Each structure stands twice: as structure tokens, then as C-alpha cells.
Amino acid sequence: MPMTMALSGKSLLEARANLRRMIANGQVFLENLPQSLKAASPNGAATWFFLAAATAIGGLVAGHYVFRLITRWGRDHFRALYDENEQRRSGKLAYLLARAGWMLLSAGVMFVTAILVAVIFDSGHEPSRATIFVIVSTYVVYRILRGVVFWNFFAPTSSAHRLVNLSDAQAQSLFRHWAAALAVGAIIIGLCRWVQILGANGAEAGTAMAQINDDAHRLAFIVGLFVCAALLALLAIIHRRELKAIILGPGEVKEKPGWLRTIAFTALPLILLYLALAWFVSSVRLTLGLPGGYIPVLAPIIVFVVAIFAYAVAAYLIEVIYERRAAAHERRELARLEAERRAWERTQASREMMSELSEETQEVLEEGAEMTMMHSVSAPDSQIRPYFPAFKRFFENCVAATILVVSAGELSRLWGVDIGRDGGHPLASALDILLVAIIAASAYRAVNGYIDHRIVEEGGTLDDEPFNPGEGDSEGGKGQSRLATLLPIARNVFVSFILAAAAMVGLASLGVDIGPLFAGAGVVGIAIGFGAQTLIRDIFSGAFFLIDDAFRKGEYIEIDNVKGVVEKISMRSFQLRHHLGAVHTVPFGEIHQLTNYSRDWVMMKLPLRLTYDTDVEKVRKLVKKLGQQLLDDEVVGSLFLQPLKSQGVYSMEDSAMIVRVKFMTRPGDQFVTRKVVYAAIRDLFHKEGIRFAHREVTVRLADGTKASELTEEQKEAIAGSVRSAIEEPGKDGRDSGKSAAAAL
Structure with a gap:
């Protein structure tokens, strides 16, 4: 039945009347408890209960001993999974999941051992069997929640594998309190289940005694769920700081997103509100006799256990997959670095071989490769690009x-x-x-x-x-x-x-x-x-x-x-x-x-204004030698696709002989290399005594006119004409050397 139907006004009135009856019948049940125990006995004595409890406890002791043997064996044989300095999330999850799985298996063996002991001492008495099963199953479930779930969730003794944001002291305190709360809850739920079983075997269905027993066990569940809800609320209040730390995770609180801080701030009041509402709804449902009335209070624990296990398994698989992808990426990067290193070594060897050839042979090889791009190999990278797990x-x-x-x-x-x-x-x-x-x-x-x-x-x-x-x-x-x-x-x-x-x-x-x-x-x-x-x-x-x-x-x-x-x-x-x-x-x-203008390669051609007495052949050899030196330069050597070389005399002007040099680079690299080339040529020509020609403009006056006879206005006009001629840009990015003549 939906919750809204259980909380309707008519249902609440009916629940109040039923609660009064349940309290009265609960008192009757307690008064008749000795008689109920005797009635359930095959020989009329109440000792059967103590024999059943002793059998269950003996079976649990034997099962606990087997549990300890199995866990000790697993601890010794799977010690390699434990690393006190573990940093990988997959390593932490692998250890916690393996430990949880092994403890779950051990708990299953403990349960089987306890049941076998009960079978050995079985007397054929049905209430005794039910009592033994309630005690054994309740304790095993408690051990599973305590050891498999919360022991691995809080990891009080394994700080290196702890996934929640807790210190060692906080984790140990939380685990102790949760273990105590689970123990109290297990005892209460076990007693409630036993009251239910005792009532079912104490009277025939439809009788007044059956109604008393049914009311008693439902009242027991209401009281027991109240105690459980109060314990959970008390734990939430005591460990409210730890609760916020778990929700927010490591790091500064101010750096966390707003929605996460809101959840951390409202978690405690929401938990308290939920526990109060869940206990109230459970009480109403139990009072009305609806099925599953005890579920709302225990539902969060059930859902949490299943969800945390499912998320841990999925997170572990994701971590393993991406760790393998990261390892494959590292192998590819190492192969790339090795290939670059070998290509660099081959390039260096080729340059050394070229330097050993004769000058004529080098010129022939260069002319043959004149119209093709000599792809320069950059120095090998020494760093591995980090792996980026985008998805x-x-x-x-x-x-x-x-x-x-x-x-x-x-x-x-x-x-x-x-x-x-x-x-x-x-x-x-x-x-x-x-x-x-x-x-x-x-x-x-x-x-x-x-x-x-x-x-x-x-x-x-x-x-x-x-x-x-x-x-x-x-x-x-x-x-x-x-x-x-x-x-x-x-x-x-x-x-x-x-x-x-x-x-x-x-x-x-x-x-x-x-x-x-x-x-x-x-x-x-x-x-x-x-x-x-x-x-x-x-x-x-x-x-x-x-x-x-x-x-x-x-x-x-x-x-x-x-x-x-x-x-x-x-x-x-x-x-x-x-x-x-x-x-x-x-x-x-x-x-x-x-x-x-930026595709594939760029050919830079630089004009040099030299005097007419310059040895052009000497300039060619010097430029060629300089080009080889620039190729070996650690900074700009890898930027050249073709080395610096001379194109000879490009044009003849009044005051200078234009010699043009060229080189090939990738788009964008020509500006860096151009500065280096200009600076290197200037230093080299200065060292070798090669002079650059200064720009000159000849002004011819009309016949019979002397410069001393010019007025200031005429001199300024001539100077302006000369300046215009000098500053007028010519083709190929260079200034023209036009002459200006003023005829007066």
C-alpha cells in the first residue's frame, strides 16, 4: 500500500486505536511468556529455549573459529595486495574488494559451520530450529555488515587504502560506534524476529491468543525500530563533522562547488528528518498490519550497502581499464622518442658526411635539391607527453x-x-x-x-x-x-x-x-x-x-x-x-x-648593398660557409629547410651592387632566422673587410648654376626631393636607389 494511503486521516485514527490494543496485548504477552515457552516445548518445560540458544552459540563459536582460520590464511597468502604506501585508486579498491570478498566468504563458511552444528544436535523440535536459525542468521548478518561493509568502508587500520576523507582517529571512532550500533540493532531485530516466531507457534490462527501474539511482535518491532532510529540519529549528531568531511572530500571547503557544500550543510537535518519520518511511517504501517512495515527505517542501510558495493566494482573496472590505457600511451611515447632520436642521429650523420665531401660535390647536391624542401629534423624531445583520460x-x-x-x-x-x-x-x-x-x-x-x-x-x-x-x-x-x-x-x-x-x-x-x-x-x-x-x-x-x-x-x-x-x-x-x-x-x-601565405614553406630573399670593389666569389663562399654554420646552430639550426646561400649579383645601381642571399624556412620561422642571418652577415663581413655601400643621390644643377647661388628655399626644395627619392620603397622589400636631378 502506498505511503499516502497509510497516512490518511482515517488510517491514522485506526492506527491509534490499534496501538492501544497492541500495548494492552503486549502486556498480556509478557505475562503469558513463560506459559508460551512451555506450550512450545515438546515435554512441557521451558528449557528447550536455553538448549536451542546454547546450540546456536556453540555453532557460532565453531563457525567463528573457522572464520578466523580462513581470514588468517587469506591474510598470509594475499599479503602482496597490501601496500602501506599505495597511491593508486585501483590498488586501494583491489585490496578493499579482495578483503571484503574474502571476509564475505569466511562469513558464509561460518554460517554453514553453525548450521551443521545445529543439524548434528537437531532434536526435531520446530521452535528450536527456528530459534537457532534466528540467532545464527542475525549474528552472521551483523558480522557481514560489520566486517565486510563498514570495516572496509572506514578502513580504520588501513589508512593507505581508505577512500573516504577521514583521519585514523575519526575512522576508528566511527567504526567503533557503528559496530556498537549494529550490535544493538542486531539484538533488537533478533528478539523481534524471535517474538514473531514464538507467537506463530504459540497459538492457532484466528484465536485470541494468535491476535495477542501478532500484536506483541508488531509492538516489539515498533519499539525496536525506535531504538535503531534513535541510535542512527545519535551517530549522525555525534559524527556530524565526519559526515561533512566524507561528503566534501579532501581539499579546501571554499574550493568545492556550491551544490556539494549545500548537501554537506543540509545532510544532518535531512538524515534526522528522514529517520523521524521513516519511524513514524513504519509504526503506522505496523499498527495497521500492513506488510513490510519495518522496511523504511532499514531501507537506507540496505540500499547503501548494495550501492557502495556496485560503485566500488564499477570504479575498480574503470580504474583498471584506464591504467592499461595509460601504460599503452607510455609505451607509444617511448617508441616515439626512440624514433625521433634515431632520426636525429641519422640527420647528424648525414650532415657530417656532407661536410666531408668536396665543395664541388656539395654544390652539385645542393643544386639538385634546389626546388625541393629539405625537411629538417628537430632535436629529439626528452619528455613523455602525459596521458589525458578525457572520458x-x-x-x-x-x-x-x-x-x-x-x-x-x-x-x-x-x-x-x-x-x-x-x-x-x-x-x-x-x-x-x-x-x-x-x-x-x-x-x-x-x-x-x-x-x-x-x-x-x-x-x-x-x-x-x-x-x-x-x-x-x-x-x-x-x-x-x-x-x-x-x-x-x-x-x-x-x-x-x-x-x-x-x-x-x-x-x-x-x-x-x-x-x-x-x-x-x-x-x-x-x-x-x-x-x-x-x-x-x-x-x-x-x-x-x-x-x-x-x-x-x-x-x-x-x-x-x-x-x-x-x-x-x-x-x-x-x-x-x-x-x-x-x-x-x-x-x-x-x-x-x-x-x-602560411602553407608548407617560405623562401626568404635578402638584398645586400655592397660596394663595386667587392669580390663576388668571396662573398658566395663566405655566405655558403655561414649557411653551414647556421645549420649546426643549436637554436636556429633546426629552423632551416634549406641553408643560407648566395644568389650572386641581382642588380646594379648608381651607388651599390645588390647581392641577394636566400634561405627556406617554415612559415613563422623566417622572422627569427632573418634577424640571426642579418646579424651573422654583418659580423662576418666586418671581419672579412667587406664594406656595405651607403645610399647616394646625385643632384645635378643646370648649366652655369652654382650651389652657392641657390636660395634657402631652393636648397630646401632640393633636400625634399632627395629625401623622397631615398625613402621611396622599391620592389622586393628594399629601398630604391633612384637619383634625383633638379634642373634650375
């Missing part, structure tokens, strides 16, 4: 949420609340929505965490990070990898799918027919497609551009008259950050031609 927390949250929802449902069922789906009970819908919300939130965090980790692992930047143009000029640097570019878009797709799926499941849990919603969504999608053709064009154009790998995040591109670094990509457009700071938003559908 571990997701699976743990899913398991915890499932166990929580199932436990809440089972607790409701034990209370007598029917939450079957046929009736569409609100509690069932609320539990389903709670489960979906937790799983969706966990999936959202897991997907975001995994995508952020992969973006960073690929060398990319997150969308919420401030833009950093890096070192360089208007042509930007190297872009991010293709995966780092596509992952933010994939994030949007996955998050949208998670939210949509969670919303659909939540609506279905509320009883909403989601079939018409899908049909309506299709119609709305068609209408949007016809009404927003530009939007659809932008989305599809962007998809094809990304599939073609036309650009990536961080690359410097040019579209018509707009250029800049790709800073952010969305479903229909992307943003370009100009080198002066302006941000351009470009829809994908507006792209007709795209130029990418």
Missing part, C-alpha cells in the same frame, strides 16, 4: 548517476511507492530527467575537455585565449594543424547533438510525444532552407573550404582586398585579424579567390 570522469559520473537514480528508485519501492512507467509516476520522470541531466552535463564537460586537450596537443590555441600575433610582420606565421582547425567546429556539432538528445529524452520522460517534433523540425528546416539561401550557401561553402584544407586557424591569408591571420572559425564565417589589429569577418560564401 574517465564521464564514465565515473555515469556510473555514479545510474547507481544514484536506481538507488533512489529502489528506496522508493521499499517505501511502497509504485513508480512503474505504465502509470507515468512523477518521481520516475524526475529520476529519469535527473539521470539524463547528469549524463548530458558530464558528456558536455568530457567533450570540451577532450577537444581542448587535442587542440593544445596539436599546438593550437583555444577560442577564449587572447590573440597573440607572435613575432613577425604583416605576413604572419605558421598556421595550426588541420585537426586543430576542425576541432572547434566539431565541438559545436557534438555539443548541439548532446543538448538536442538530452532535450528529446527529457521530453519523452515527461510523457511528451516527440515524433511530431521531428516531423515539425523537418518542415521548419525546409522553410529555413528556402528563406535563408545565403546562410545555407555560407555553411556549405565553408564545409568544402575546410574539406579542401584551403586555410587553417593561425594562417595568414588574403581574400580580395582583405588580409590577415585566421583567428576564429564558425559554421558560416571566419575572422581575420589584420596585422594592425583590425578584425575582418568574412562569410564563406563571399570567397572567390583565396591566397594562403
Whole structure:
């Protein structure tokens, strides 16, 4: 019967009348207890009870001895599982589960041993058998709860394997108090069960004595459950600080989420309220003679034991799986480091072989590789990238949420609340929505965490990070990898799918027919497609551009008259950050031609203004030698794809001979290497006596005109013309050497 029916006004009045009768019949039962014991005896004496109790105690003593032998044998043979410095969660769970399983097996052997002793001394008396079974089963259940559950949950003697946030003193105190409360509760429940059995054998059904016995055992359960509820409430009050510590876990309280702090703060009043309400409901149900009246008070312990065991097993399996994945990741990283080391050694050996060849042979090899990219091998990495279990927390949250929802449902069922789906009970819908919300939130965090980790692992930047143009000029640097570019878009797709799926499941849990919603969504999608053709064009154009790998995040591109670094990509457009700071938003559908300046490699050509008396061949050899030295440089050597070399005389000007040098790097590395190359050439030419030519402008005056005859205004005009000629930029990023003539 549901709880609401048991708590109706008419039922409460009936319960009050029944309670008065039960109290009176309880007194009668106590007065007639000696006669009831004699009536249950085969020979008319009450000694059968003491013989049955002695047989049960003897069997338990024998079973306890066997229990100790088995546990001692297991402690000696499974000592390898114990590590006083254990840090791994899987190691802690493995030890606790193994110990709990072994103690459970030992308790089962103890029960079997005690029953065998009872069978050996069996007298064929049914009340004696029932009494022995009550004593043995009650004690074994007490040992299971004490040793298998709470001994491993609090771990008072195994601080290294304790999973709850308790000190040694707190764990020992909690275990002692719980053990005492369990002992008292076991004695009370055992007596109540024995009173029930004695009453069932003391009178025939339907008689007045049967009614007295039934009222007596139900009254005994009411009193016994009151004592149990009071003990549990007293434990909660005494250990309220430990209760908060267990809920909050290790760490600072201020750093914990608000919902967890709220649960820790309200746990004690909720527990007290639950115990009071559970005892009241149990008393009413027992008074009305409804079945399972003692369950509400004991239900939390039953659900807790099953839930904690299920979660421990699931958490252990998750830990083992991810530890194996971490070990496999470490093996792959070691293999990668070994491959990089071997590639580095091969590259170094090749460079040494090249240096031993003649200069003519080196020139031939370099000319043969002129138009191909000499991929430089970076120095081997000495660190193993840490393993990132992105979805571990997701699976743990899913398991915890499932166990929580199932436990809440089972607790409701034990209370007598029917939450079957046929009736569409609100509690069932609320539990389903709670489960979906937790799983969706966990999936959202897991997907975001995994995508952020992969973006960073690929060398990319997150969308919420401030833009950093890096070192360089208007042509930007190297872009991010293709995966780092596509992952933010994939994030949007996955998050949208998670939210949509969670919303659909939540609506279905509320009883909403989601079939018409899908049909309506299709119609709305068609209408949007016809009404927003530009939007659809932008989305599809962007998809094809990304599939073609036309650009990536961080690359410097040019579209018509707009250029800049790709800073952010969305479903229909992307943003370009100009080198002066302006941000351009470009829809994908507006792209007709795209130029990418950051793909694969960059060829840098640097003009050098030298005097006409410079030995060009000497310059070529010096530049070649310098290029080899830069390749061996520990800082910038790995940045060169092709070494620095001279292209000879590029052009002849009035005041200088232009010699151009070139080298190849990856996009973004040219700015660092350019500074190093310029500085090295300056120092080298200064050492070798090679002079740079200064820019000169010749001003020719008209025939017969002398400079001394010019006015100040004319001199300023000539100076302005000369300055314009000097500062006018020429091609290839260099200043022109135009001459200016003023004819007066």
C-alpha cells in the first residue's frame, strides 16, 4: 500500500486505536511468556529455549573459529595486495574488494559451520530450529555488515587504502560506534524476529491468543525500530563533522562547488528528518498490519550497502581499464622518442658526411635539391607527453548517476511507492530527467575537455585565449594543424547533438510525444532552407573550404582586398585579424579567390648593398660557409629547410651592387632566422673587410648654376626631393636607389 494511503486521516485514527490494543496485548504477552515457552516445548518445560540458544552459540563459536582460520590464511597468502604506501585508486579498491570478498566468504563458511552444528544436535523440535536459525542468521548478518561493509568502508587500520576523507582517529571512532550500533540493532531485530516466531507457534490462527501474539511482535518491532532510529540519529549528531568531511572530500571547503557544500550543510537535518519520518511511517504501517512495515527505517542501510558495493566494482573496472590505457600511451611515447632520436642521429650523420665531401660535390647536391624542401629534423624531445583520460570522469559520473537514480528508485519501492512507467509516476520522470541531466552535463564537460586537450596537443590555441600575433610582420606565421582547425567546429556539432538528445529524452520522460517534433523540425528546416539561401550557401561553402584544407586557424591569408591571420572559425564565417589589429569577418560564401601565405614553406630573399670593389666569389663562399654554420646552430639550426646561400649579383645601381642571399624556412620561422642571418652577415663581413655601400643621390644643377647661388628655399626644395627619392620603397622589400636631378 502506498505511503499516502497509510497516512490518511482515517488510517491514522485506526492506527491509534490499534496501538492501544497492541500495548494492552503486549502486556498480556509478557505475562503469558513463560506459559508460551512451555506450550512450545515438546515435554512441557521451558528449557528447550536455553538448549536451542546454547546450540546456536556453540555453532557460532565453531563457525567463528573457522572464520578466523580462513581470514588468517587469506591474510598470509594475499599479503602482496597490501601496500602501506599505495597511491593508486585501483590498488586501494583491489585490496578493499579482495578483503571484503574474502571476509564475505569466511562469513558464509561460518554460517554453514553453525548450521551443521545445529543439524548434528537437531532434536526435531520446530521452535528450536527456528530459534537457532534466528540467532545464527542475525549474528552472521551483523558480522557481514560489520566486517565486510563498514570495516572496509572506514578502513580504520588501513589508512593507505581508505577512500573516504577521514583521519585514523575519526575512522576508528566511527567504526567503533557503528559496530556498537549494529550490535544493538542486531539484538533488537533478533528478539523481534524471535517474538514473531514464538507467537506463530504459540497459538492457532484466528484465536485470541494468535491476535495477542501478532500484536506483541508488531509492538516489539515498533519499539525496536525506535531504538535503531534513535541510535542512527545519535551517530549522525555525534559524527556530524565526519559526515561533512566524507561528503566534501579532501581539499579546501571554499574550493568545492556550491551544490556539494549545500548537501554537506543540509545532510544532518535531512538524515534526522528522514529517520523521524521513516519511524513514524513504519509504526503506522505496523499498527495497521500492513506488510513490510519495518522496511523504511532499514531501507537506507540496505540500499547503501548494495550501492557502495556496485560503485566500488564499477570504479575498480574503470580504474583498471584506464591504467592499461595509460601504460599503452607510455609505451607509444617511448617508441616515439626512440624514433625521433634515431632520426636525429641519422640527420647528424648525414650532415657530417656532407661536410666531408668536396665543395664541388656539395654544390652539385645542393643544386639538385634546389626546388625541393629539405625537411629538417628537430632535436629529439626528452619528455613523455602525459596521458589525458578525457572520458574517465564521464564514465565515473555515469556510473555514479545510474547507481544514484536506481538507488533512489529502489528506496522508493521499499517505501511502497509504485513508480512503474505504465502509470507515468512523477518521481520516475524526475529520476529519469535527473539521470539524463547528469549524463548530458558530464558528456558536455568530457567533450570540451577532450577537444581542448587535442587542440593544445596539436599546438593550437583555444577560442577564449587572447590573440597573440607572435613575432613577425604583416605576413604572419605558421598556421595550426588541420585537426586543430576542425576541432572547434566539431565541438559545436557534438555539443548541439548532446543538448538536442538530452532535450528529446527529457521530453519523452515527461510523457511528451516527440515524433511530431521531428516531423515539425523537418518542415521548419525546409522553410529555413528556402528563406535563408545565403546562410545555407555560407555553411556549405565553408564545409568544402575546410574539406579542401584551403586555410587553417593561425594562417595568414588574403581574400580580395582583405588580409590577415585566421583567428576564429564558425559554421558560416571566419575572422581575420589584420596585422594592425583590425578584425575582418568574412562569410564563406563571399570567397572567390583565396591566397594562403602560411602553407608548407617560405623562401626568404635578402638584398645586400655592397660596394663595386667587392669580390663576388668571396662573398658566395663566405655566405655558403655561414649557411653551414647556421645549420649546426643549436637554436636556429633546426629552423632551416634549406641553408643560407648566395644568389650572386641581382642588380646594379648608381651607388651599390645588390647581392641577394636566400634561405627556406617554415612559415613563422623566417622572422627569427632573418634577424640571426642579418646579424651573422654583418659580423662576418666586418671581419672579412667587406664594406656595405651607403645610399647616394646625385643632384645635378643646370648649366652655369652654382650651389652657392641657390636660395634657402631652393636648397630646401632640393633636400625634399632627395629625401623622397631615398625613402621611396622599391620592389622586393628594399629601398630604391633612384637619383634625383633638379634642373634650375
